[in-house]
Structures are given as structure tokens and as C-alpha cells.
Amino acid sequence: MSKLLNEAPTKAPQTFLNFPLVKNFDDFSADIAILGVPFGMAYSVDGMANDQSLAPDHIRHWSTRTEIEMTLNNYDFDLGGTLLDGKSLNIVDCGNARASLTDPLVHYENAEAIARTAFSANSVLITLGGDHGVPIPIMKALEVLDKEITLIHIDAHLDWRDEINGEKNGYSSVIRRASELPHIKAIHQIGMRGIGSAQTQEVQDAIAHGSKITTAYQLHDKGMDDVLASIPDGGTYYLTIDADGIDPTIMPAVLAQTAGGLNWVQLHKLIHGLVNKGRVVGMDLVEITPSCDVGNISMIHAERLLCNFIGATVRAGYYD
Numbered sequence: 256m257s258k259l260l261n262e263a264p265t266k267a268p269q270t271f272l273n274f275p276l277v278k279n280f281d282d283f284s285a286d287i288a289i290l291g292v293p294f295g296m297a298y299s300v301d302g303m304a305n306d307q308s309l310a311p312d313h314i315r316h317w318s319t320r321t322e323i324e325m326t327l328n329n330y331d332f333d334l335g336g337t338l339l340d341g342k343s344l345n346i347v348d349c350g351n352a353r354a355s356l357t358d359p360l361v362h363y364e365n366a367e368a369i370a371r372t373a374f375s376a377n378s379v380l381i382t383l384g385g386d387h388g389v390p391i392p393i394m395k396a397l398e399v400l401d402k403e404i405t406l407i408h409i410d411a412h413l414d415w416r417d418e419i420n421g422e423k424n425g426y427s428s429v430i431r432r433a434s435e436l437p438h439i440k441a442i443h444q445i446g447m448r449g450i451g452s453a454q455t456q457e458v459q460d461a462i463a464h465g466s467k468i469t470t471a472y473q474l475h476d477k478g479m480d481d482v483l484a485s486i487p488d489g490g491t492y493y494l495t496i497d498a499d500g501i502d503p504t505i506m507p508a509v510l511a512q513t514a515g516g517l518n519w520v521q522l523h524k525l526i527h528g529l530v531n532k533g534r535v536v537g538m539d540l541v542e543i544t545p546s547c548d549v550g551n552i553s554m555i556h557a558e559r560l561l562c563n564f565i566g567a568t569v570r571a572g573y574y575d
């Protein structure tokens with residue numbers, strides 16, 4: 256019988272764009288590695304399994320909702336061609352960092368071990384949080400590159416708290432922890448606005464450290480081209496994006512919805528501009544809170560953001 260009578264049942268693939276899942280990290284090799292890190296270090300017991308912990312799988316599932324073949328093979332006007340520009344790349348999904356029921360520190364340790372493996376293999380690492388504590392182990396792992404890293408931080412909030420409830424590695428402390436890492440040489444914080452966890456002392460500490468702060472209003476006045484021009488070219492960059500830095504009209508799936516954030520055109524410009532300045536060795540997208548989404552509008556923008564990042568790095572010759 257030559258006529259096809261059936262087809263495989265439809266089942267959502269479990270990885271981002273159905274890229275292959277890494278099952279063990281011996282002899283690891285990848286151009287781009289995607290890693291889910293569901294948990295930060297909580298400030299209270301009920302924060303341990305917060306809604307953001309569901310985001311990595313939610314984003315992956317969304318990436319497969321539209322036709323993957325179209326995402327991979329059709330012309331993408333955001334990029335000026337297909338996602339991978341006809342190149343053959345080794346893109347893998349590292350799954351989610353494994354947590355331990357008995358030791359909350361294990362989760363960060365596993366995330367850091369995977370990130371060290373990926374950075375050692377010269378992979379560009381895309382981390383999906385989780386809350387904004389998640390980049391702490393990832394940025395520690397940047398040490399293996401032995402480079403001076405410029406940190407680009409998109410957020411409504413400053414994230415310079417030393418500790419909250421005794422916890423130093425939670426989502427309000429991520430940039431202060433980054434500032435303490437010897438390999439993080441410069442920090443640019445973009446999109447600050449509204450009321451967050453920062454007190455006046457933290458703002459003074461950030462400025463005293465040399466952090467370059469661009470408020471959301473300064474960004475809207477000057478434009479993203481000006482902000483990009485203020486970041487020196489030719490560097491090694493790490494990009495951390497707190498979803499609440501993005502305007503809640505296009506990214507409602509956050510807990511701290513704050514008026515006046517980055518719009519899509521600014522984000523598109525940031526991604527492509529930064530990727531072409533030098534080498535962006537990794538990025539993360541954190542704080543997405545799936546239960547707060549409205550009509551999947553946050554997922555649409557999250558998926559576009561990640562595809563733009565991947566497509567931009569391909570066109571910048573990162574893997575040639």
C-alpha cells in the first residue's frame with residue numbers, strides 16, 4: 256500500500272523549537288545551548304515554587320505552538336532571511352537544571368555546572384528563568400571564559416539589594432552579586448522606573464560602583480541608538496533581561512507590571528545592536544510569570560525575542 260493513511264499523533268515537543276535535548280554533558284559541544292533554570296533562591300517558603308518556575312517549559316511549549324518548520328524555514332523579516340540563514344548549526348536544549356528536595360543550593364550548583372560546560376565549549380548560552388536570582392550562578396560561570404565581561408541589564412528595577420530575609424542570592428540582589436564578580440568589568444542598567452525593591456542606599460551604591468544607569472524615561476527621550484552608542488564596541492557582553500523591564504502592554508506576564516517600559520522596536524534594536532558590537536556570550540530571559548499572561552501576548556514577544564537573538568548571532572558570524 257503506497258498511500259499514507261496515517262501520521263504520528265500530534266504531541267508538543269518538549270524542547271525549544273524541538274532542538275535536541277542534551278542527556279549528558281560529557282564531550283559537550285554546541286553553537287547555541289538553551290537552559291531552563293526554574294528556581295531562584297526564595298525569600299519565603301511559599302516563594303520556592305513560584306509561578307516563574309513554570310516559565311521555561313511554558314516558553315518551550317509556546318515555541319512549538321506555531322509550525323516549527325515555518326519558524327525555521329520561512330523568511331523572517333525581523334532578520335532579513337531564515338532563522339539560521341541557511342547555515343548548519345548545532346543548537347541544543349539542555350533541559351532544566353535539576354533541583355533537590357533536601358538542599359536548595361543544589362539547583363544553582365547544577366545550573367552553574369551546566370553553564371561552565373557550555374561556556375567552556377564556546378557555546379552561546381540562552382537561559383530561561385525562573386526569577387531574577389537565576390542569572391547569579393550563570394554569571395559566576397562566565398569566569399571560565401577568562402574575559403572582561405560587560406553586563407547589560409534590562410529591568411524596571413535596580414536589583415542591588417545585599418540581602419532580603421537573610422538570602423543574598425535572590426532576585427533583588429542579582430546586579431550587586433554581579434558587581435562583586437572580578438570578571439564583570441562594566442554594568443549598564445537600562446529601563447529603571449517606578450517603585451521597586453531599591454532604597455536610596457542601593458542607588459548610591461550602584462552609582463558609586465560605576466554602574467551606568469539609563470532610566471526608562473531617558474531611554475524614551477534619547478532612543479535606543481544613543482543608549483547603544485554609550486556601550487563601548489568590541490567587547491564581550493552578557494545580557495540579562497528581566498521581563499518586567501519590557502512594557503507590560505507587550506509583556507503582561509510579570510508580577511511587577513510597571514508602566515513605561517521598553518517597547519518591541521527598542522528591544523529589537525537592542526538585540527541586533529548589541530550582538531553586532533562584539534560577542535554576546537549569553538543572555539537570559541527571567542521573571543516571566545505564565546499565569547499573568549493575557550492572550551499569550553507575552554509568549555509571542557518572548558519567542559520573537561529569542562529568535563531575534565539567535566538569528567542576530569548567526570548573521571554576526573558567531574559560529575562561522
Ligand SMILES: [Mn+2]
Pocket residue numbers: 387410412414426497
Ligand atoms: Mn530584576
